[in-house]
Amino acid sequence: MKFIRIDKRDWEKGLERASKRYGLFGPAMQDEFCVFRALQGGELPDLDVQNTRLSPRSVVYPQSEKMFAFTLDEKQKDHHILKEIDKAYPSRAIVGIRPCDAKAFLLVRPNFDTPEYKDPYWIRSYEATTLVGHACSTPCSTCFCTSAGCGPFHEDGLDILLADIEDGYLAKVLTEKGEKFIAAAGWETEGDGASDDRMDALKAAAESNITAKVSTDRLRDQNTADLFEAPFWEDVAFSCINCGTCTYVCPTCWCFDIQDETRGLSGIRMRNWDSCMYSLFTLHGSGHNPRNTKTQRVRQRFMHKLKYYVDRYQDGIQCVGCGRCIRFCPVNIDIRRVCDLMNRFEPQG
Numbered sequence: 001m002k003f004i005r006i007d008k009r010d011w012e013k014g015l016e017r018a019s020k021r022y023g024l025f026g027p028a029m030q031d032e033f034c035v036f037r038a039l040q041g042g043e044l045p046d047l048d049v050q051n052t053r054l055s056p057r058s059v060v061y062p063q064s065e066k067m068f069a070f071t072l073d074e075k076q077k078d079h080h081i082l083k084e085i086d087k088a089y090p091s092r093a094i095v096g097i098r099p100c101d102a103k104a105f106l107l108v109r110p111n112f113d114t115p116e117y118k119d120p121y122w123i124r125s126y127e128a129t130t131l132v133g134h135a136c137s138t139p140c141s142t143c144f145c146t147s148a149g150c151g152p153f154h155e156d157g158l159d160i161l162l163a164d165i166e167d168g169y170l171a172k173v174l175t176e177k178g179e180k181f182i183a184a185a186g187w188e189t190e191g192d193g194a195s196d197d198r199m200d201a202l203k204a205a206a207e208s209n210i211t212a213k214v215s216t217d218r219l220r221d222q223n224t225a226d227l228f229e230a231p232f233w234e235d236v237a238f239s240c241i242n243c244g245t246c247t248y249v250c251p252t253c254w255c256f257d258i259q260d261e262t263r264g265l266s267g268i269r270m271r272n273w274d275s276c277m278y279s280l281f282t283l284h285g286s287g288h289n290p291r292n293t294k295t296q297r298v299r300q301r302f303m304h305k306l307k308y309y310v311d312r313y314q315d316g317i318q319c320v321g322c323g324r325c326i327r328f329c330p331v332n333i334d335i336r337r338v339c340d341l342m343n344r345f346e347p348q349g
Contacts, residue, residue: 003191142323
């Protein structure tokens with residue numbers, strides 16, 4: 001681990017140098033919102049935005065992804081045979097990712113990368129990506145990351161952590177991938193001996209600005225069946241319209257559907273994001289749907305995030321406290337309130 005001081009006058013030039021070896025992604029405007037997307041030649045990541053509407057998970061895990069191709073033309077030798085679509089995974093860097101979004105990749109990795117099953121698309125994409133984090137000096141009012149196992153200067157999952165300092169950035173280089181990116185950018189000025197203390201002071205100041213909290217200390221000990229049958233779920237779900245916004249803006253949601261699409265005699269098999277909030281998500285071929293009401297679907301979302309994940313992985317909740325679902329829910333359902341209801345629940349009798 002080492003510190004590099006980056007003069008803002010050399011920021012653009014450094015990214016230009018890095019772009020010769022990396023595809024650069026970062027927060028940038030798209031229509032009315034700031035989102036994570038590929039940066040065009042000379043375009044800089046917007047490091048002034050507090051947080052984006054969508055997380056950068058789509059850079060590693062695209063919303064729609066072609067997996068196989070096939071032909072139904074019986075005149076072709078290989079008709080009716082699925083062929084994997086060749087994909088390249090060139091080196092790329094997400095510049096300006098928030099620490100909570102970087103930590104989110106670690107929370108979803110157990111779903112895509114296990115000793116028994118490995119998702120080659122997710123793994124290759126993730127391993128080709130360098131995460132250049134930007135610390136949150138002024139967190140959003142809905143952020144509760146410090147009580148969700150994360151924080152505005154959190155380092156887990158990052159290769160580099162940038163902090164704003166006067167006319168530059170203090171870069172904490174955390175991994176070998178981070179060192180390679182710094183070298184490609186040509187930033188060579190090492191920080192002085194006080195860099196570590198300065199980063200700690202900035203971290204403490206940022207964390208003091210976070211006022212929203214959640215309590216999770218009792219979730220693991222709660223009885224799953226008791227929570228499942230808790231009386232508050234109808235109230236929590238009352239206003240929900242099953243729009244799925246919460247799952248699409250969440251950096252730790254991983255649900256997907258696989259579909260075959262044909263046009264004429266050509267076809268593809270593709271993977272698309274899906275949502276447990278949709279009624280079709282659990283619809284069986286028989287017509288039976290085990291979660292056919294919105295209350296059941298709302299309960300599934302929160303039980304997965306705050307109980308099932310806790311019990312299975314014993315790695316905290318499946319949430320990094322970014323607050324997106326709170327900000328963008330059109331009917332003001334608040335995961336902090338639900339977490340509190342679940343954490344302090346006392347079964348009757």
